Amino acid sequence: MDIGAHSKVAVIGTGSVGSSIAYALMLKNIANEVLLVDAIPERARGQEMDLSDSNVLSSTRVRYATIQEAGQADVIIITAGAKQREGESRTELIDRNYDILENVIGAMRPIKRDAVMLIVANPVDVLTFFAQKLSGLPRRQVFGSGTFLDSSRLKVYLSERLKVNFKAIHAAVLGEHGDSQFIAWESANVAGKPLLSFPEMKDIDKEKIRRKIAGKAMDIIKLKGSTYYGIAACTVSLCESIIRNKHDVRPLSVYVEKLGVTMSMPAKLGWHGIEEVYDVPLSESEQEQLWASAKSLRTVCEKYNT
Template structure:
């Protein structure tokens, strides 16, 4: 794909504009298109982002849905926010209509297009996007639990701070995944987590951890941020810019992303190899029977909703 790649971001709100800014900092695409049904929002964001253009040669401009469909990568952030008293099913119904309009307006697609879903509920919308777009499943995936996993690694790094200092283990040597739904039923794969090749469960500090409390803390961090400042956007922007960097440069890093998992007959997050063709391979990591059972329950709930679409 290479550094001359064109990236379109659907949705010019806080998340979309933060992703655009993160991509400017990365300096990996030749052009970023912002697309939104509100032209004033696009114009305002483009004018603001152009003031930061001195840090990058990447061009940022407004674009149409049809232009987006011919880009190399499209990031969909557009979606309805949950209203007070609104059920999850009602929210999904509204977001289905938005996604249907967005995808329909972008056709015909560049056949090699990578479609990255960021809007929530990301697992369900990813499955819907796979069906609506008609693109190969490996080219349509969601940001999934990548951000949750980053939050987990940050938490574990603080717990293992003394250990890391003593043994000289860098923070990025902590490998741990949040899997399943990007939501309340997500799980932490403790059985496969390790630091510097040593299982995390072998560390006394991890053995003493209240693991249920950690899981709740990670799953609810977004709620706390929303309560304090109204929305989350910097974390997901950083994650999406890293994913695009990985795709453009064909780095084939392993990330937990939302895709169709045959074993569970469901779209949710498992570790995958990400490259220029999208998802190159799904990694079958070792899980305990308890963790597998939790994933099955999570999959069952998601499948019942996806079946409607």
């Protein structure tokens, strides 16, 4: 496969999240073509017209497309779904978003055999699990954005506390992208030095920090109605990992064989999607949180997997 083989990206759902992703893809110039697909064709056409005015900054072509065309894209990003309501947990979105996912994937068939499908809609872990089944693609080619954004939020918070660049911080939020997510403190480090050994981290309230990171999305929703810039940036970073075969390691919604569920673990990403899933050192309490998160997700999947 040539390095430019993954050059056509389809964005399904052109609301705030989808259009932000398309715009960021344009600015990054990492795809030859971005296809815009929406259940409301007029909205996708309007986004095409608006985004085309940004071509002064980009050589990426953005255009309206049908759902069938999207099925033949190299990277398929599914953002289509109902918005999360204030006070609503991600798992409560399942009834409203599963039908949308099933219809979208069904309408795309036949899907390009080597396409990589990225689920951004919530609840991302559960919808990724179903997308792996509904698409007919190998599991490694279907993954979700998972706790990548949560982990980015954590690193920004820690960088401000430690006064170091967030890129120097290696720390991850794992498990469910939602209520049962947890921070892997045991493996977190800066330049190889354990994070918790820094004086600035002495006597921290781990649970308070976990809640702060997990609750940031709802804080934003309360203030402005929805979140889209952060997830758009993360999604485009993942697209770049695929298109340029960068082998970045990110905490993503992937199927974890030993847990029998799709949830966020560190995963290597390249041309073919997920190339490897890594275990990370966890404390005893973190291991318990991992299993509890997995159990919670399995219960949901079993309930709706009919």
